[in-house]
Amino acid sequence: MSAQGIGEPVRRKEDFRFLTGQGTYTDDMNRPGQLYAYILRSPHAHAELNGIDISKAQAGPGVEAIFSGKDMEADGVGGLPCGWLIHSKDGSPMNEPPHPPLAVGRVRHVGDSVAVIIAATREQAKDAAELIKVDYKELPAVVAVEDATKAGKPQLFDAAPNNLCYDWHLGDKAATEAAFAKAHHVTKIDLVNNRLVPNAMEPRSAIGEYDRATGLHTLYTTSQNPHVIRLLMGAFVLHLPEHKLRVVAPDVGGGFGSKIFHYAEEAIVTWAAAKIQKPVKWTSDRSEAFITDAHGRDHVTHAELAMDKDGKFLGLHVQTLANMGAYLSTFSSCVPTYLYATLLAGTYTTPAIYAEVKAIFTNTVPVDAYRGAGRPEATYVVERIVETAAREMGIDPAELRRRNFVPRDAYPYQTPVALQYDSGDYFETLDMALKASDYLGFPGRRDEAAKRGKIRGIGMATYIEACGIAPSAVVGSLGARAALYETAQVRVHPTGSVSVFTGSHQHGQGHETTFAQIVADKLGLTVDQVDIVHGDTDKIPFGLGTYGSRSLAVGGSALVMSLDKVIAKGKKIAAHLLEASEADIEFKDGKYTVAGTDKAKTFGEIAMTAYVPHNYPIEELEPGLDETSFYDPKNFTFPSGCHIAEVEIDPETGVVKLVNFTAADDFGRIVNPMIVEGQVHGGLAQGIGQALHEGCIYDRESGQLLTGSYMDYDMPRADDLPNFQVATNVTLCTHNPLGVKGCGEAGAIGAPAAVMNAITHALGIKDLLMPATPQRVWQAINPMRQAAE
Amino acid sequence: MTSPVSMTVNGKAVTATVEPRTLLVQYLREHLGLTGTHVGCDTSQCGACVVHLDGKSIKSCTILAVQAAGGTVTTIEGLAKGSELHPMQAAFREHHGLQCGFCTPGMVMSAVDLAQRKSDLSEHEVREWLEGNICRCTGYHNIVKAIQAGAAAMGSAKA
Numbered sequence A: 001m002s003a004q005g006i007g008e009p010v011r012r013k014e015d016f017r018f019l020t021g022q023g024t025y026t027d028d029m030n031r032p033g034q035l036y037a038y039i040l041r042s043p044h045a046h047a048e049l050n051g052i053d054i055s056k057a058q059a060g061p062g063v064e065a066i067f068s069g070k071d072m073e074a075d076g077v078g079g080l081p082c083g084w085l086i087h088s089k090d091g092s093p094m095n096e097p098p099h100p101p102l103a104v105g106r107v108r109h110v111g112d113s114v115a116v117i118i119a120a121t122r123e124q125a126k127d128a129a130e131l132i133k134v135d136y137k138e139l140p141a142v143v144a145v146e147d148a149t150k151a152g153k154p155q156l157f158d159a160a161p162n163n164l165c166y167d168w169h170l171g172d173k174a175a176t177e178a179a180f181a182k183a184h185h186v187t188k189i190d191l192v193n194n195r196l197v198p199n200a201m202e203p204r205s206a207i208g209e210y211d212r213a214t215g216l217h218t219l220y221t222t223s224q225n226p227h228v229i230r231l232l233m234g235a236f237v238l239h240l241p242e243h244k245l246r247v248v249a250p251d252v253g254g255g256f257g258s259k260i261f262h263y264a265e266e267a268i269v270t271w272a273a274a275k276i277q278k279p280v281k282w283t284s285d286r287s288e289a290f291i292t293d294a295h296g297r298d299h300v301t302h303a304e305l306a307m308d309k310d311g312k313f314l315g316l317h318v319q320t321l322a323n324m325g326a327y328l329s330t331f332s333s334c335v336p337t338y339l340y341a342t343l344l345a346g347t348y349t350t351p352a353i354y355a356e357v358k359a360i361f362t363n364t365v366p367v368d369a370y371r372g373a374g375r376p377e378a379t380y381v382v383e384r385i386v387e388t389a390a391r392e393m394g395i396d397p398a399e400l401r402r403r404n405f406v407p408r409d410a411y412p413y414q415t416p417v418a419l420q421y422d423s424g425d426y427f428e429t430l431d432m433a434l435k436a437s438d439y440l441g442f443p444g445r446r447d448e449a450a451k452r453g454k455i456r457g458i459g460m461a462t463y464i465e466a467c468g469i470a471p472s473a474v475v476g477s478l479g480a481r482a483a484l485y486e487t488a489q490v491r492v493h494p495t496g497s498v499s500v501f502t503g504s505h506q507h508g509q510g511h512e513t514t515f516a517q518i519v520a521d522k523l524g525l526t527v528d529q530v531d532i533v534h535g536d537t538d539k540i541p542f543g544l545g546t547y548g549s550r551s552l553a554v555g556g557s558a559l560v561m562s563l564d565k566v567i568a569k570g571k572k573i574a575a576h577l578l579e580a581s582e583a584d585i586e587f588k589d590g591k592y593t594v595a596g597t598d599k600a601k602t603f604g605e606i607a608m609t610a611y612v613p614h615n616y617p618i619e620e621l622e623p624g625l626d627e628t629s630f631y632d633p634k635n636f637t638f639p640s641g642c643h644i645a646e647v648e649i650d651p652e653t654g655v656v657k658l659v660n661f662t663a664a665d666d667f668g669r670i671v672n673p674m675i676v677e678g679q680v681h682g683g684l685a686q687g688i689g690q691a692l693h694e695g696c697i698y699d700r701e702s703g704q705l706l707t708g709s710y711m712d713y714d715m716p717r718a719d720d721l722p723n724f725q726v727a728t729n730v731t732l733c734t735h736n737p738l739g740v741k742g743c744g745e746a747g748a749i750g751a752p753a754a755v756m757n758a759i760t761h762a763l764g765i766k767d768l769l770m771p772a773t774p775q776r777v778w779q780a781i782n783p784m785r786q787a788a789e
Numbered sequence B: 001m002t003s004p005v006s007m008t009v010n011g012k013a014v015t016a017t018v019e020p021r022t023l024l025v026q027y028l029r030e031h032l033g034l035t036g037t038h039v040g041c042d043t044s045q046c047g048a049c050v051v052h053l054d055g056k057s058i059k060s061c062t063i064l065a066v067q068a069a070g071g072t073v074t075t076i077e078g079l080a081k082g083s084e085l086h087p088m089q090a091a092f093r094e095h096h097g098l099q100c101g102f103c104t105p106g107m108v109m110s111a112v113d114l115a116q117r118k119s120d121l122s123e124h125e126v127r128e129w130l131e132g133n134i135c136r137c138t139g140y141h142n143i144v145k146a147i148q149a150g151a152a153a154m155g156s157a158k159a
Helices: A015-019 A069-074 A122-129 A173-181 A226-237 A264-276 A286-292 A375-393 A397-404 A426-436 A439-451 A472-477 A511-523 A551-577 A603-611 A673-692 A746-763 A774-781 A783-788 B024-031 B087-094 B104-117 B123-132 B141-158
Strands: A035-041 A047-053 A063-068 A113-119 A133-138 A164-171 A185-193 A205-211 A216-221 A245-248 A280-283 A299-307 A313-325 A352-361 A455-464 A486-492 A498-502 A530-533 A585-588 A591-594 A600-602 A626-631 A640-649 A656-666 A725-728 B003-009 B012-018 B050-053 B056-059 B072-074
Touching (some): A035 A122, A035 A286, A113 A264, A164 A173, A173 A313, A173 A352, A205 A264, A216 A264, A299 A375, A375 A397, A397 A426, A397 A455, A439 A455, A439 A640, A551 A591, A551 A626, A591 A603, A600 A603, A656 A746, A673 A746, A673 B141, A746 A774, A774 A783, B012 B024, B056 B104, B087 B104
Parallel strands (some): A313 A352, B003 B072
Antiparallel strands (some): A047 A133, A205 A280, A299 A313, A455 A640, A486 A498, A486 A626, B003 B012, B050 B056, B050 B072
């Protein structure tokens, strides 16, 4: 292993450009002759769109063109597609209403796009938008899933009665009913998983460009997966062949899932640029992001857990209403199904599980994957009900978990909800977290806090994730409309430096460093000799992108495959040069040697020979050292862990102070511990944010978004969070070449349940809605005063 | 209606002809091409646009370019000496105080202002100071460490 190889906390290669203002984010780019697009959006949650009068606006200064949905429709532009087909219990396919990039006939949420104004400057486009008259006929709106399914409520689509997208289930109903019939105790809980706004700090942006000479369309966009955008937009929306469509995702300022999806604006600028034959740039402002970026979570759940007299779990029954918003975003349909219900076994051996999920359309921004995507929702259900069960049964929460953990010798472990866990050790991560958080010392700290008039609580959550999505055949059988391979091309240059072209995309994760470490480790190079190229469909063979903590597990595995091919080909060249048998050639620390001799060639010499050979086995071997691999995962990976939160509540104000947060996680092999810790910290902040700060709120009558800016939507600030204690336990993934599991989402998955378990523990109550704001906590402490007021 | 607005940016005298409504951040990004200063919100909360005006950190989205006329502005592009990072930049790299890099320029410029006031900073002082800078990637843990280290390095460089 080199000093910059796997396992080393190598400082990041990408940092210099970001620290010196040299990053190139989409809005930093400008194309020659570029115009600016502004999108006129619906101020209503639900309205008939009876007419758009653009006559005054068209005459505005600098205005080049104004288009509406009808113009796109006339050009045959298709709707934004959904990538995963879910079938209901009765076998019928989900309702998939059309989602035109610019609305036609009706608007269905505040922020729905109505027209695009293209002008010489952003300000001129914005000014002109104010001159457009839209004839809306307002309709009643519905925003909450509990309301939307009731009779007589507003209907979003004629083809989706009762606003139902699908009514799906997973698991064994009869076995679960039988388990409940013999239960000693049943714990029941009603939970809301609050709607969140992902809020990557870089607002979305897109530039469309068309080259008349070549017929090439180019889209620069804030995406986590440019090839997915090319595929979806090219094949389904604009009907452009892929050799005439290039999608570039340059530096991207955070994603957290929200930049996976194919958004209307990408299609609008690409289409409009060709229409007017000039580059068109659109950049969201933050207010616009709140009403157009896909939101996350938004589940309402009833769950019941059946136990025997010792607290052994017998069965789990979960019923969830999932809010889809007004349209189906790209991966929305799989989030509350295959990324949610499949995780309901958690870390436990619950033998019978039955989950029912209804997905509901409402007059809100579409909901899709947000950091964790289904797994935080599943963990919240499992860990809140397990904690509640422990309290009801009078068993220590850690002990109840231990009694039900998947045993160490049970792997591979088949759950009753479709997944097969390959490895893990939940006992060890639990013990690590208990020790690091001084769990046993809690009573002393509680008593000390009580003397100061404060109320302390401690809560834990274990979690399991299914990451590294996923075996293509498996997800295909479950309704995914695309396979989920990843590619890596390793191009060794003649002097021995390396360019890697990866289908993974980094938008904060540090792949330019970690992927380079893998190359350095395998080939005996320094990370400076390796460049990681990503984010451009013209450079990368193919790729499905970065989400679901898949980059290292899937993209990294493809990289290892290509590196192995490079090393193997190098052996053939070395055998020729060293006049030895290929079987006798060894490769280590950047050198090919003949076993048992001092005869050696460096990797650089082999690379040079591969490209400019004078002495080469040309009859048997092609020149060149450039290898490409497609890796299809054999299984999901299963990171797991235990998070413990300790809170101190001021009963006078209801303010919850998070005084300690401990995370013990198992991510498999760790390539760069510094980066892994950073990923955990960030995930924790978002998970804690969900529990204590963040909540997306719509007015239940008007459908107006009430939390539409950073003045209303409480993003966690530095002084809201503690330092985190993080530790890792390593059990290797058994089915990928690096033994890695993925670490990007863990913090957001475990933290909400841990924090809420701590708060409910402190207050001695069963549940409290997230976010646990001072107002809610105060009301929980003072129910009489609340009733009186 | 446009008019010329002049100021000193990163040590150079600059002039650009802008509308009266042009914000300083637009002046920097769109007229001077200094795209290191970012725009992350429209309500003056996120701090991605923090620059120094006459030595103090300000949010460049919350001031008109004309208000900065005649002033001295330092942006993230003006901090490093060639390829040598400023101690605060170096501390962010060493302590992994950045991930996607979008909030980073504002964080660093804000941190430099804090460190110019005090070099021995407690965790609490740093967290309080960062009230006006939002990061979505790091959970602030490593940013806080980086700022403490960067401030100490700036302090010893001065001493």
